[in-house]
Amino acid sequence: MKEFFFISGLPRSGSTLLSAILRQNPEFYADISSPVQKLVASIINVITGSESNHLIDEDRRKQILKDVFEAYYKAVTPKVVFDTSRGWTAKTSLLKDLYPQTKIICCVRDLPWILDSFERIASKNSLYGASLTDDEARQTVTTRCDALMDVKKEGQVVKPYYFLEEGLLLNPDMIMLVEYESLCKQPESVMREIYGFIGKPYYEHDFKNVEYKTKSMTKP
Secondary structure (H helix, E strand, O other): OOEEEEEEEOOOOOHHHHHHHHOOOOOEEEOOOOOHHHHHHHHHHHHHHOOOHHHOOHHHHHHHHHHHHHHHOOOOOOOEEEEEOOOHHHHHHHHHHHOOOOOEEEEEOOHHHHHHHHHHHHHHOOOOOOOOOOOHHHOOHHHHHHHHOOOOOOOOOHHHHHHHHHHHHHOHHHEEEEEHHHHHHOHHHHHHHHHHHHOOOOOOOOOOOOOOOOOOOOOO
16 A cells, blocks of 8 residues: 655646655655546546435545555555645545545745746747637736636636645645745755655755656556
């Protein structure tokens, strides 16, 4: 059985960097966003909407959902897995039911700097459209930023921001906030705090050689 922790938070705030650092530890597996959160949400909706909903008790529901995690990460060798999704902060109560001792590491950054980061990407890719916004919103920096922060249209920045608020309101004890600037400038201090937060012995990371390469989840 694997032990699961989670990475969540805001976009453009260091989650990929954090994963790259964590995966230096041979005991850990971390990667970019996985589909597990959406799979779990879909299964809950299917069960709830089924005619047999009242016949499936809580223990069976928990087992079905935990089986999704185990099946998805079956091919991963390390026993400690960090699953990444910005949606997990909206599901803290669910995670606590499934894995009572789990923790969520949330990467955060000031919103203006997040929007600035998206704009820098857009300016470097002038031959491509801004895929995170619709055609009407792509025209100017103002309309693009408005779209990313549009509550009604579930903007790609404001939505995880509200997810994070939800998690901090319901289960703040599960969440550790990691500032992007601190992770970049004081990585060892931040990582020691993370290890203490999840209750694992510290691993000496090589912060001068942090690389991120997508790996297959198959065993060597």
